Amino acid sequence: MTLVKVFNNAWLHNNAAWVQLLGLCPLLAVSNSLVNALGLSLATALVIVGSNTSVSLLARMIPDHVRLPCFVLIIATFTTTAMLLLQAYAFDLYLGIALFVQIIVTNCMILSRAEAFASRQPALPALVDALGTACGFTLALLTLGITRELLGSGTLFAGMEQLFGPNAADWRLEVLPANTTLTLLKLPPGAFLGAGLLLALANSLRRTAPSTPLDSPQSDSATDQ
Amino acid sequence: MSRPDEAATAGAVRSLLGPLCVALLCGIVLTGTNLLTSERISSNEQRQAQQQLRTLLNGQVSAAALDQAHWDVGTETLCVGDSVVLKSQTEGYAGTIELLIAMHRPTRQLLGVTVTRHLETPGIADFLNDKGEDGWLSRLRNRAAGTVSELDTVSGATISSSAILRSVTRTLQDAAPDTVCAR
Numbered sequence: 001m002t003l004v005k006v007f008n009n010a011w012l013h014n015n016a017a018w019v020q021l022l023g024l025c026p027l028l029a030v031s032n033s034l035v036n037a038l039g040l041s042l043a044t045a046l047v048i049v050g051s052n053t054s055v056s057l058l059a060r061m062i063p064d065h066v067r068l069p070c071f072v073l074i075i076a077t078f079t080t081t082a083m084l085l086l087q088a089y090a091f092d093l094y095l096g097i098a099l100f101v102q103i104i105v106t107n108c109m110i111l112s113r114a115e116a117f118a119s120r121q122p123a124l125p126a127l128v129d130a131l132g133t134a135c136g137f138t139l140a141l142l143t144l145g146i147t148r149e150l151l152g153s154g155t156l157f158a159g160m161e162q163l164f165g166p167n168a169a170d171w172r173l174e175v176l177p178a179n180t181t182l183t184l185l186k187l188p189p190g191a192f193l194g195a196g197l198l199l200a201l202a203n204s205l206r207r208t209a210p211s212t213p214l215d216s217p218q219s220d221s222a223t224d225q
Numbered sequence: 226m227s228r229p230d231e232a233a234t235a236g237a238v239r240s241l242l243g244p245l246c247v248a249l250l251c252g253i254v255l256t257g258t259n260l261l262t263s264e265r266i267s268s269n270e271q272r273q274a275q276q277q278l279r280t281l282l283n284g285q286v287s288a289a290a291l292d293q294a295h296w297d298v299g300t301e302t303l304c305v306g307d308s309v310v311l312k313s314q315t316e317g318y319a320g321t322i323e324l325l326i327a328m329h330r331p332t333r334q335l336l337g338v339t340v341t342r343h344l345e346t347p348g349i350a351d352f353l354n355d356k357g358e359d360g361w362l363s364r365l366r367n368r369a370a371g372t373v374s375e376l377d378t379v380s381g382a383t384i385s386s387s388a389i390l391r392s393v394t395r396t397l398q399d400a401a402p403d404t405v406c407a408r
Contacts, residue, residue, distance in 0.1 A: 032347060058247055063240035070247050077251040081258045088262035091269035152348075186348040 003128045010132025016109040017140030018202040023109035026100045027141055028191040032152065035159040037145025038138075039093045043082040043101050045134035048110050049127065050078035052118040056126035059119045071114045072105070079105040093162035109137065140198075147194050150175055152185030271295065280356050281327045281339045282308060304406035308336055311400055315392035318384040320344035322353070326396050328370075330406065335373060338365040338393055343385075350385045361386065370397040 016022045023044075030040045051074050062070045083101050086094040094101070104110070113133055118126040150156055154176035160168035184190045274296055282291060282305060290306035303310040313324045322343040327336035339362065340353040352361040361379055368376075373394045378386040 054250075058250070061243040061246055063243050066240070066244055070244055073247060073251055077254050080255055084258050084262045084266065087269065088265035091266075091273065095273075183348050187346070 003125060006125050006128050007132040010113075010129045011136035011139070015136040015140065015202070016133055017137055018199055019206075020109070020112075021199075022112060023107045023137060024195070026103065026107065027137075027144065028188070028195055030097055030100045031141055031144035031148055031191060031194070032186050033149045033159060034142065034145045034157060035093065035162055036097050037141040039086070039090065039097055039163060040100055040104075041134070041138035041141045043079075043086060044104055044107065044110075044137055045131075046082045046085070047075060047078040047104050047107075048113060048134050048137075049130040050081070051075045051110060052113055052126045052130035052133075053123055054078075055114045055118040056121055056123045062119075067119065068111075068115070071111060071119070075110055075114065076105045090163050093159075096162075109133065143198055144191070144194055147198065148185045148190060151182050152190060154178060154181040277325060277339055277341060278303075278305070278310065281310065281325055281337050283337075285327065285329075285336050302402060302405045304330075304402065307331065309400070309402035309406055311396050311402075313392050313396045315388045317343060317345050317388050318350070318382070319346060322385065322388060322392075324389065324392060324396075326393055328397060328400060328402070330402055333370055333397065333400075335365060335368045335370055335393065335397060337367075338362055338389065340389075345382070345385050350382050352379055352382065353385065365393065370394070373397070 014020055017024065017027050026040055026044070030036045051071070054074050055071055058070075058074070079102070082104065083094070083098075086101060113129060117129050121129070146156070149158065154174065156173040156175055157168075157171040160171045164171075182190070185194060275291075278294060279291060286306040286308050294303055294305040294310075296303055301312045307330055309328050309330050311326045311328065313326055314321050315324070316322075320343070322345065323341045325339045325341055327338070328334065329336055339356065343350065343353050345353060355362065357363065364376055365373065374390055376390060378390065
């Protein structure tokens with residue numbers, strides 16, 4: 001499988017959120033605003049890139065029967081690293097999404113890439129796969145984050161100074177007047193409704209696009225091996 | 226020792242060494258990151274605590290007194306000039322709400338209240354995060370201790386807001402800052 005194919009498979013055909021429906025807990029919980037979604041995407045991307053590459057490099061050292069504890073240890077290490085970096089460089093953002101950064105370690109999307117792909121492949125494809133998966137997850141988080149912030153709060157780019165420094169406070173856009181917003185979308189039920197509708201949209205796009213093969217997650221793991 | 230035994234021992238050693246090496250590498254990465262970030266993190270935490278005090282005591286005490294004030298580990302009371310800041314917590318709708326309550330010592334008047342941590346429902350209990358002049362919490366500024374319970378609760382968030390009013394009333398009643406701020 002070429003690297004381009006690996007990448008496309010990871011972000012598009014087997015998009016972790018919209019196709020495999022993995023990692024939904026952070027996706028639903030943190031997507032109430034764009035800045036939260038972006039913060040969690042960055043943390044998740046760091047963890048999956050780090051853990052996929054390390055698992056691939058260390059796979060020969062890890063005995064088969066204790067591989068899962070070893071993978072979890074590696075993922076936990078990168079999760080803690082991501083937490084420390086967020087605390088050091090985006091403290092205010094961290095305070096808002098701390099809980100969901102901590103549970104990246106239990107994100108089955110990351111463990112499944114380590115187990116199904118990285119542990120059986122050289123470092124470069126594992127890295128590309130991780131980048132693709134991270135892009136796919138970021139795409140899912142950002143679409144849901146934009147939808148919920150726009151319709152729930154009527155703003156876009158609010159609170160970006162938490163991630164990009166004081167200058168970014170001006171990026172805030174008031175798109176909808178306050179009395180036309182749907183508070184429901186900021187709340188957990190809004191996350192489920194928004195995610196369901198976006199999933200339906202993604203499904204219909206995949207059906208209508210002729211060039212995209214309708215890969216199921218099962219056929220992906222078969223081609224991986 | 227026969228050959229199969231040796232092979233088994235070698236296999237056991239290998240399956241022990243592999244995870245050990247992984248654990249060691251993970252430890253090195255974590256120690257390194259911790260060393261690189263710990264200074265920034267603790268300065269961020271200090272700035273955050275200072276910022277909370279500043280919002281709370283805005284205009285009530287001199288800037289010099291504010292700059293000197295910092296929480297010692299494990300203390301619940303902080304004396305800043307004429308005022309005292311008290312840590313308090315109460316059970317809200319979804320979990321513990323942590324508060325900072327500022328009181329003027331000579332008059333025992335309430336200076337202000339700020340919420341430092343809560344788990345209340347986003348969208349409904351957003352007024353807990355509102356530090357502005359129009360927020361519900363700002364109505365708790367400069368009030369006589371006895372009149373706190375007269376304040377209206379927030380409709381839709383009765384449990385959260387009445388828990389705060391109860392906690393503030395109780396804290397002001399029980400406060401004995403003069404034992405700590407002896408000067």
